[in-house]
Amino acid sequence: MRTNVTMQDIANKLGVSSVTVSKALSDKEGVSDNLKIKIKKLATEMGYRYNSAAKSIKDGLSYNIGVMIPQRFTGPNESFYLKVYQQIALHLDSYGYYGILNILSNEDEQLLNFPRIYSENKVDGIIILGQVSKQYIETVQNMDLPKLFLDFYDEHAAIDSIVTDNFYGAYEITNYLIRSGHREIAYVGNIYSTSSIQDRFLGYYKSLLEHGLTLDHQLLLNDRDENGKYIDIELPEDMPTAFVCNCDQIAFELCDRLNSKGFKVPEDCSVVGFDNDIYATLSTPQLTTVEVDIDQMARTAVKSIMEKVSNPNRQTGRILVQGKIIFRDSVRKLNDESATTND
Amino acid sequence: MRTNVTMQDIANKLGVSSVTVSKALSDKEGVSDNLKIKIKKLATEMGYRYNSAAKSIKDGLSYNIGVMIPQRFTGPNESFYLKVYQQIALHLDSYGYYGILNILSNEDEQLLNFPRIYSENKVDGIIILGQVSKQYIETVQNMDLPKLFLDFYDEHAAIDSIVTDNFYGAYEITNYLIRSGHREIAYVGNIYSTSSIQDRFLGYYKSLLEHGLTLDHQLLLNDRDENGKYIDIELPEDMPTAFVCNCDQIAFELCDRLNSKGFKVPEDCSVVGFDNDIYATLSTPQLTTVEVDIDQMARTAVKSIMEKVSNPNRQTGRILVQGKIIFRDSVRKLNDESATTND
DNA sequence: CTGAAAGCGCTTACAG
DNA sequence: CTGAAAGCGCTTACAG
The missing domain is CATH 1.10.260 (434 Repressor (Amino-terminal Domain))
Structure with a gap:
């Protein structure tokens, strides 16, 4: 046939x-x-x-790029990395390349196994999408292929990476709250959990510092345990006027919690998120948040990995992708100064 | 290097x-x-x-399966098909295969272009995930490769397909409403839009027929225009006691709308959805709905396409994957009969 | 303008 | 148990 x-x-x-x-x-x-x-x-x-296999064997190139996502980021309600993967596949297409999705199982991550895409020479480069364990980073370093970290980085590994500018995004949105007259501002997130959450915290902190506000440890609210599992957020006794949340989902939960405790958002407390994902528009009120530019991340990642494929010595370092603030209805202006002016 | x-x-x-x-x-x-x-x-x-390319050239097999998703199903807040793709990739792995994602652009669909994965012999089979135009179905039929429709089917095309049992799922959940004492039951969805929505409507209708209830055309509520774009749902003058929605997202919107009009769910009206996606747990109240078994669909699709790869004459016909009702808080029992008994 | 030869990395069928 | 030869489908470098 x-x-x-x-x-x-x-x-x-x-x-x-x-x-x-x-x-x-x-x-x-x-x-x-x-x-x-x-x-x-x-x-x-x-x-x-x-017959592209014949071409592959001649050129020594598979014309595939592997995209590896740790299993733990692929729960039934998580789709962020899949979206990123989709954009990657789209951009690879314009280079005549294809994207092969590889879910890194918890077991393989634990046992430090190479992925099959690597040991079978199925790809010309690998994008690791989502933070893997320190030990697995070493395994990745031993892979004799162009590789790239996407959405995380590691200080010890000399592997190029592309991340959202978490620091600057959180810094900007905190500045916006302060310009809107807020002075008691809480940060919601486990700052020991991931580098993204930590960097967002530091951006928030920088904004406080620049405006002569002190960091009140009572206003650092935990949202998840060491394993990343969400826990109930404990509201502080002395309520702040605003909350900077490490992500939209937590901001969504927080709004729910505040509403149920009788606090109105944004009348009583303002809440901002990060990501601009589905939770940002489903929460009541809709969230002012920092949009992560998925398409730009994917575009940059593809450009970078393709450069490395043609020149394995190419170093791109740590590339930051800017987000931008999306203004919605979850922030109350406490003063008269125009709140939408840029710093 | x-x-x-x-x-x-x-x-x-x-x-x-x-x-x-x-x-x-x-x-x-x-x-x-x-x-x-x-x-x-x-x-x-x-x-x-x-070197898997060498093996590919010997065997005449790429050990890849292409998964083609029409661009129109890949909006920023749509992730259902990406989830399915993810499960497909996972199951392919156990056959030593890989999944290559191919987004079918609107343009290529219009111009009836073959996907590059086909013309470059990159895959041993193609799963078309999501309804494509009648004309493109013909293009697919001309592809000399094992192929499979996933989540839709076409009466004219003799191409094997795997779909959720939309008909039976809607039939069952409507039965459940009737057992709970409801008699005026609306259906929300454009019944000319997709075969899924139409089949769900027919399941709803069968349930009415079996219980001697008449179909009231005032209670067929449109939710989207011909292009699939959502429109505001117009509530009927004589309100029903329950609404069968063609998907959770619409059920979510409907709950919002009912709440804002002063109707309480489920006290004043019951609402059920379909899919059991993120909207089912984010709505207030959480939705009773029919869960689509993504993993089973992916598993069945992979099994079927792998059989066709080893035996191109293998026909699997139209395979229905059962869903199951997830009971939550959006249905009020209007009688004393136990509502959780099966028919 | 056209083509014979060699080679990419591997496997199969056969001979020793 | 071990290996020389041929071949999968294509391209490159070279010769005519």
């Missing part, structure tokens, strides 16, 4: 050599226009399809 | 032939245990990696 037409088949029918067919189909020099047209026509008629 | 060790390199170092190395590494007959151990050890030391 499968036709499986080869260049040789076309050559035979036309009484020419497969070299000529190859040249004609790839528009190379050295075939008369007349013959070229005949060859192309016959190829279409015979349903010829290019 | 890339080592790129081949079997020949190993053979040279050991003064044997590459045939022997090949046999040793793939645990074939015909190599002494002693030599086999030496070869394996050296292979590890040299960082040897199998």
Whole structure:
């Protein structure tokens, strides 16, 4: 049933050599226009399809990029990394490449196993999408392939990385709260949990410092345990006027909790999030938040990995992708100063 | 920098032939245990990696399956198909296969272009995930490869398909409402929009028929225009006691709308959804709904396409994957009969 | 303009 | 148990 037409088949029918067919189909020099047209026509008629495996073996390239996502970030309600993967696949397409998704199982991460895409030479480069354990980072370093960390980084590993500018995003949105007249501002998030959450905290802290506000440890609210499992947020006794949440989902939960305790958002407390994901528009009120630019992250990641494929010594370092504040209805202005002015 | 060790390199170092190395590494007959151990050890030391392109060219198989999702189903807040793709990739792994994601652009769908994964022979089979146009279905039929429709089907195309049992799921959940004492029950959804929505409507209708209830066209509420764009749901003058929604997102919107109009769910009206996606738990109250078994769909799709790869004549027909009702808080019991009894 | 030869990395079938 | 030869489908470098 499968036709499986080869260049040789076309050559035979036309009484020419497969070299000529190859040249004609790839528009190379050295075939008369007349013959070229005949060859192309016959190829279409015979349903010829290019065999990319043959090209791969010649070039030593698979024309695939592996995208590895740790299993733990793939729960039923998590789709952020899948979205990023989708954009990566889209951008790879414009380079003539394909994206192969590889979920890194907890077991393989624990046992420090190489992924099959690596040991079978299925890819020309690997994008690791989502923080892996310190030990697995070493395993990644031992892989003899271009590789890139996406959405996290590691100080010890000399592996290029692309991350959202978490620090600056949190800094900006905290500045916005302060410009809006807020002075008691809480941060919600476990600052020992991931580098993203920690960096967002530091951006918040920098904003406080710059405005001469002191960091009140009573206003650092935990939202998850060491394993990343969400816990109930304990509201402080002396309530702040605003909350900077490490992500929209937590901001969403916080709004719920505040509402149920009788606090109105934003009348009694303002709440801001981070990510601009689905939770930002589903919460009541809709959240003012920092949008993570998924498309730009994917675009940058693809550009960077493709450069490394053609030049394995290429170093791109740590690239920060800017987010931008999306203004919605969860912040109350406590003063008269225009709140939408930039710093 | 890339080592790129081949079997020949190993053979040279050991003064044997590459045939022997090949046999040793793939645990074939015909190599002494002693030599086999030496070869394996050296292979590890040299960082040897199998070249799957060479295998592909020998076998005429790419060991990839393409998963094609029409662009229109990949909006920023849509992740259902990406979840399905993720599960497909996971299940393919256990067959030694990989999943290549291919977003079918609106343009390519319009122009009836073959996807690159097909014309470059990158895959051994294609799963089309999400309804494509009638014309594109013909294009798919012309592809000389095992193929499968996932989450939709077409009466004219003799292409095997796997769908959620939309009909039966809607039938069951409507039965449940009727058992709970409801008699005026609306259906929310554009019944000309997709086969899924239409089939869910028919399941709802069958339940009415079986219980001697008449279909009231005032209670068929539209939720989207011909292009699939959501429109505001118009509530009927004579309110029903329950609403069967074609999906959770619409049920979520409906709850919002009912709440804002002063109707309480489920006290004044009951609402049920379909899908059991993120909207089911984010709505107030949480929704009773039909869960679509994503994992089972992916598992079945992978099994089916793998069978077709090894035997292109294999026909699997239209396979229905059962969902199950998830009971939550959006249905009020209007009678005393136990509402959780099965029919 | 056209094509014979060699080679990419591996495996299969066969010979020793 | 071990290996020389041929071949998978294509391309490159070279010769005519």
